[in-house]
Amino acid sequence: MPELCRFAEMIIYMYFEDFGKHNKPHVHIKYAEYNAVMSLEGELLEG
Numbered sequence: 811m812p813e814l815c816r817f818a819e820m821i822i823y824m825y826f827e828d829f830g831k832h833n834k835p836h837v838h839i840k841y842a843e844y845n846a847v848m849s850l851e852g853e854l855l856e857g
Contacts, residue, residue, distance in 0.1 A: 819841060
């Protein structure tokens with residue numbers, strides 16, 4: 811999983827294959843023990 815950006819202890823990833831999920835184009839964000847999925851338009855999809 812390629813890391814796009816790391817700042818303020820947050821890491822932003824983008825997966826090439828989503829393995830069955832069909833969400834809008836999105837990124838995965840990890841901060842400590844928290845995880846979120848956010849669309850490229852800024853909509854929170856999960857987390």
